[in-house]
Amino acid sequence: MISILTETEEDFFIINISGEIDASSSIHLDNKLGEIIKSAKKILVDCTNLKYISSAGLGVFMSYIQEMEEGDIRMILFGMSSNVKNVFEILGLDQLIKMVETKEEAKSLLNAI
Amino acid sequence: MQYNYKVPCAKKNLVDIRDFINKALQNHFDSEIDIHSMVLAVDEVCANLMIHSHNCNPNDSLELFVEVQKQEVVFEIRDTGNGFNFKDYREPTIQEIISEKKKGGIGLLLVKRIMDKIEFIQNKNTNICRLKKKFFNQ
Numbered sequence: 416m417i418s419i420l421t422e423t424e425e426d427f428f429i430i431n432i433s434g435e436i437d438a439s440s441s442i443h444l445d446n447k448l449g450e451i452i453k454s455a456k457k458i459l460v461d462c463t464n465l466k467y468i469s470s471a472g473l474g475v476f477m478s479y480i481q482e483m484e485e486g487d488i489r490m491i492l493f494g495m496s497s498n499v500k501n502v503f504e505i506l507g508l509d510q511l512i513k514m515v516e517t518k519e520e521a522k523s524l525l526n527a528i
Numbered sequence: 529m530q531y532n533y534k535v536p537c538a539k540k541n542l543v544d545i546r547d548f549i550n551k552a553l554q555n556h557f558d559s560e561i562d563i564h565s566m567v568l569a570v571d572e573v574c575a576n577l578m579i580h581s582h583n584c585n586p587n588d589s590l591e592l593f594v595e596v597q598k599q600e601v602v603f604e605i606r607d608t609g610n611g612f613n614f615k616d617y618r619e620p621t622i623q624e625i626i627s628e629k630k631k632g633g634i635g636l637l638l639v640k641r642i643m644d645k646i647e648f649i650q651n652k653n654t655n656i657c658r659l660k661k662k663f664f665n666q
Contacts, residue, residue, distance in 0.1 A: 438542060469638075474625070478625075497560075505641045506641065
């Protein structure tokens with residue numbers, strides 16, 4: 416239902432999420448993100464294969480916002496489908512969590528911040 | 529047109545609930561975003577009920593009804609657990625959720641933004657959560 420793969424490119428930590436994040440599967444994202452922010456400073460989340468996200472998934476991202484700000488950790492989501500993007504937009508989270516179309520845009524934005 | 533589906537209270541079944549709602553709505557709507565939003569709203573209510581009213585006990589079940597009428601869709605989620613007290617629900621702000629590092633609490637917020645009307649009704653031993661979404665030009 417959910418698969419989370421990680422890789423590094425240059426100094427970017429890339430999290431590749433495939434499948435559906437709901438109340439049942441969000442724990443996997445929580446564990447992975449919690450582990451990654453201990454060491455990564457520049458995080459890219461590849462949502463190209465993310466088919467669905469519910470409030471449980473949004474909650475995971477939101478719960479790390481403060482920790483990331485305090486630790487100077489930057490995260491950008493990219494490649495979202497319009498359905499998934501709409502879920503973030505309903506609550507205005509697109510104003511709090513940066514999201515762009517492509518990995519290249521994400522990289523240059525992260526380097527520019 | 530009416531559709532119904534009964535499902536045990538286990539979170540792994542949320543995917544089947546989404547599939548059921550999606551299939552029911554596909555027959556009547558063209559907009560993927562609208563369908564996706566309504567699927568999300570029902571998923572949120574069901575997840576809340578499974579977790580908070582039923583402690584994810586698979587011996588308990590939820591019964592879902594979807595009725596597509598001329599100008600609106602009515603969703604009902606029925607159960608016999610501890611009824612959700614909607615009057616006690618205080619809408620959290622996004623800032624509160626971030627500063628308290630809470631991972632829950634925004635499901636119902638999404639439902640309220642998506643649906644036009646939300647009702648929680650207790651009828652003898654049955655709790656009914658009724659969601660209504662108006663639509664145009666379908």
